[in-house]
Amino acid sequence: MVSELWAPPAGATEPVVSAFARAAGLPGASYDALWRWSVEDTTGFWGAVADFCAIAWDTPPDAVTDGAPMPGTRWFPGGRLNYAAQVFRTPRTGLAVVGHDETGAAGSLTWAELEAQVTALAATLARLGVGKGDRVVGYLPDRPEAIVAFLAAVSLGAVWAGCGTDLSADAAGARLGQLSPTCLIAASGHHHRGRWIDRTADAAALRKSLPELRATVLVGDGHVTDETTLGWAQAIAGTERTQPLPVAADHPLWVLFTSGTTGPSKGVVHGHAGVVVEHCKNLGLHQDVRPGDQYFCYTTLNWMMWNLRVGALLRGATVHCYDGAPTPRALWQVAEQGQLTHLVVSPGYLGATRAAGLHPAADFALGALRVVTCTGSVLTAELHSWAAEQLGPEVLVGSSTGGTDVVSAFAGSVPTVPIRAGEIAVRCLGVNLQAWSPAAEPLVDEVGELVVVASLPTMPLGFWNDPDGSRYRAAYFEDFPGVWRHGDWITVSDRGSVVVHGRSDATLNRNGIRMGSADICQAAEDLPEVAEALVVGIEEPGGGYWMPMFVTLAGGRDLDNDLAATVQAAVRDRVSPRHVPDEVIQAPGIPHTRTGKKLEVPVKNILIGRTGAVQRDAVDEPELLSFYQRVGEDRRRTRGGSR
Structure with a gap:
C-alpha cells in the first residue's frame, strides 16, 4: 500500500465538491460514486455543473450536448454567452x-x-x-x-x-x-x-x-x-x-498551440461555453478555489496553464502573475508576498527548491497556503514525499495531468480523497479516463495508453486551418477510432488513482513547458556546420529531465566545445532559453522511417532501454540504432540505475 501523504482533515470547511454533490442531489456521496455518476450520466452531470457555477447565459442552451459521438459532439447547442461576461457577472470588491x-x-x-x-x-x-x-x-x-x-x-x-x-x-x-x-x-x-x-x-x-x-x-x-x-x-x-x-456556445474563444513535435505547431481551437464550464469545474470542484482566494501558477503565455489560471477569475479568486525566472526562492516569495491560498508549480521547481537547500514552510511565511498542485511532468514519489513533509499536514500537495489539447486536467486531486506518494489521486469528474492495451482493452494496475472514451466540453472544436477535420482526427482518434488517445503512458489503480509514466510521443516537456522538436532542430540545422539534428526529452529517476541533441555535421567536421556552445546559443536565441539542449552529441547519422520522418519516439525508447519498442525493418538505416543504444546504456550507467 502506497503511504498516505495527506488526508482530509476532520472538521474542515466543507469543500466545494461536497457542496456541489449536495446541490446535485447526492449529499454524502463518496468520490468514487460521484465520479461514476459523472461519466455514466453525462447530461445530468454537466448540466448540474453549469447550474452550480451559475453560468451567465444570454440565451440558455437547448440541451447539454447534441448527442453526437466524438469527435463531433456539440456542447450546449443553442446557448449564447461570453467568457468575459461570466468573469464580471457578479460585482466584487478587492x-x-x-x-x-x-x-x-x-x-x-x-x-x-x-x-x-x-x-x-x-x-x-x-x-x-x-x-x-x-x-x-x-x-x-x-x-x-x-x-x-x-x-x-x-x-x-x-x-x-x-x-x-x-x-x-x-x-x-x-x-x-x-x-x-x-x-x-x-x-x-x-x-x-x-x-x-x-x-x-x-x-x-x-x-x-x-x-x-x-x-x-x-x-x-x-x-x-x-x-x-x-x-x-x-x-x-x-x-x-x-x-x-x-x-x-461553440464560438471560438482562443487558439492554443501544440508543441509541434514533427512540424509546425497546430492551432487548437476551444469554445466559450466548454471552457467556462470545464474551468469552473476543475478550479472549483477539484482545486477548491473559492471567491477571495489567492491563486498563482508559474507559467508563460505559451502554456495552457496561463489560460487555466485566468479561469480562477471565473471563481471570483484573485489571480497572481509573475514576470521573471523561476529561481528556487522566487515563487515561494510570490506565495509569501501574495498570501497565496493556491500555488501551482512543476516537479522541476520542487526539485530545484530541494537542491537549493530551501525549506519552504520554514523559510517563508506560507500560513495562507491550502493547496499546492504539481503539473507539467511526472512527480516522483520521493519528491512528492519531500514536498508534503516540507509543507506540513495542513497543505494538500497533489499533482495533475492534462494538456493543451483540452486546456484542463484529465486527472488531479480533490479535497475529499487522500493523497498518496507519486500518485495522482483521482480521475477528474466527467472524465472517463482509462488505460488501454494496444488491443483496446481497459487495464487496471498495468501500464497502458491514456485514453478518454467519452466527449468532454473542452475537447477542441478543431484545429485552425483544418476545414475537414482530418488533421484533428489523425492526431487523437486514429489509433482507437472514436476514442481519444492522448499520448501518455499511465497506470490506473484499482482505487482509481493514476500514475503517469511519461509521454508516449516525442513532445519535449522541460519544467512543465512543452515544446516540439521542430523549432529546436531548425535552429541548429540553420547553422552551416550542422547537417541534421534530432532532440529528445527523457524523464529520469528522481524527477530529472535529460534533453540531449544529436547532430550530424557537414564537411567531415568533428564536434568540439565551441561548436556545441554555438548550437546551444542558436536554440537559446532563436527559440527559447528554456529549451536549450543539455548536451550536444555528434552522431554517425539520424535514423528515419523509410519515408524520411525522423524517428524521435523510437530513439527516445532506445535511450531509456525500451529497445523492443522499435521496429528495425521500418528504419532507413537500422545499423544506426546501435549507437543510440550505447549512448542510453552509458547514460543509465553514469546515473546509477535504469528505468
Whole structure:
C-alpha cells in the first residue's frame, strides 16, 4: 500500500465538491460514486455543473450536448454567452489581478479597475476595426496587461492567441502568423534572472511578419510608433465602454498551440461555453478555489496553464502573475508576498527548491497556503514525499495531468480523497479516463495508453486551418477510432488513482513547458556546420529531465566545445532559453522511417532501454540504432540505475 501523504482533515470547511454533490442531489456521496455518476450520466452531470457555477447565459442552451459521438459532439447547442461576461457577472470588491516581477514591484488591479480597463480597451479595439471572429494576438510577458488584453478581445467575440516574449520573433510568428491576425498587442520585453530582456526589435519583426494587421497596441517603452499604433496607456484611457457580446456556445474563444513535435505547431481551437464550464469545474470542484482566494501558477503565455489560471477569475479568486525566472526562492516569495491560498508549480521547481537547500514552510511565511498542485511532468514519489513533509499536514500537495489539447486536467486531486506518494489521486469528474492495451482493452494496475472514451466540453472544436477535420482526427482518434488517445503512458489503480509514466510521443516537456522538436532542430540545422539534428526529452529517476541533441555535421567536421556552445546559443536565441539542449552529441547519422520522418519516439525508447519498442525493418538505416543504444546504456550507467 502506497503511504498516505495527506488526508482530509476532520472538521474542515466543507469543500466545494461536497457542496456541489449536495446541490446535485447526492449529499454524502463518496468520490468514487460521484465520479461514476459523472461519466455514466453525462447530461445530468454537466448540466448540474453549469447550474452550480451559475453560468451567465444570454440565451440558455437547448440541451447539454447534441448527442453526437466524438469527435463531433456539440456542447450546449443553442446557448449564447461570453467568457468575459461570466468573469464580471457578479460585482466584487478587492483585488482581481496582482502582478509580481523580479524587481519586487507588484502592480495590481481591483475588480472595478480590471473591468474598466477591459471595457475601455475593448472599445478601442472596436474603434480600430476589431470585430467578432477577428483574431487578436499577444506577444507579452506574464503581467496583468496580458489578462486585460485577453478579456477585451474575447468580449468583442474576437479570437485570442498569445505567445510569451521568451519566444523569439521567428518562433512567435510561426504560431501567430497562422491566424492572419487583425490586431497585435506586444510588449517591449520581460525580466529574466536579474536582467531586462529587450524585445522591442522582436516585436517590430513580429509585426512586420503579420501582413494583415490593421492595428497594434504596444506595452512598455522603446517601441517605434506610427499611425496604426497606440501605446497601452492611450488604448485604455478612453471613456467609451463596451459590453461583452453574446456569442454561440461553440464560438471560438482562443487558439492554443501544440508543441509541434514533427512540424509546425497546430492551432487548437476551444469554445466559450466548454471552457467556462470545464474551468469552473476543475478550479472549483477539484482545486477548491473559492471567491477571495489567492491563486498563482508559474507559467508563460505559451502554456495552457496561463489560460487555466485566468479561469480562477471565473471563481471570483484573485489571480497572481509573475514576470521573471523561476529561481528556487522566487515563487515561494510570490506565495509569501501574495498570501497565496493556491500555488501551482512543476516537479522541476520542487526539485530545484530541494537542491537549493530551501525549506519552504520554514523559510517563508506560507500560513495562507491550502493547496499546492504539481503539473507539467511526472512527480516522483520521493519528491512528492519531500514536498508534503516540507509543507506540513495542513497543505494538500497533489499533482495533475492534462494538456493543451483540452486546456484542463484529465486527472488531479480533490479535497475529499487522500493523497498518496507519486500518485495522482483521482480521475477528474466527467472524465472517463482509462488505460488501454494496444488491443483496446481497459487495464487496471498495468501500464497502458491514456485514453478518454467519452466527449468532454473542452475537447477542441478543431484545429485552425483544418476545414475537414482530418488533421484533428489523425492526431487523437486514429489509433482507437472514436476514442481519444492522448499520448501518455499511465497506470490506473484499482482505487482509481493514476500514475503517469511519461509521454508516449516525442513532445519535449522541460519544467512543465512543452515544446516540439521542430523549432529546436531548425535552429541548429540553420547553422552551416550542422547537417541534421534530432532532440529528445527523457524523464529520469528522481524527477530529472535529460534533453540531449544529436547532430550530424557537414564537411567531415568533428564536434568540439565551441561548436556545441554555438548550437546551444542558436536554440537559446532563436527559440527559447528554456529549451536549450543539455548536451550536444555528434552522431554517425539520424535514423528515419523509410519515408524520411525522423524517428524521435523510437530513439527516445532506445535511450531509456525500451529497445523492443522499435521496429528495425521500418528504419532507413537500422545499423544506426546501435549507437543510440550505447549512448542510453552509458547514460543509465553514469546515473546509477535504469528505468
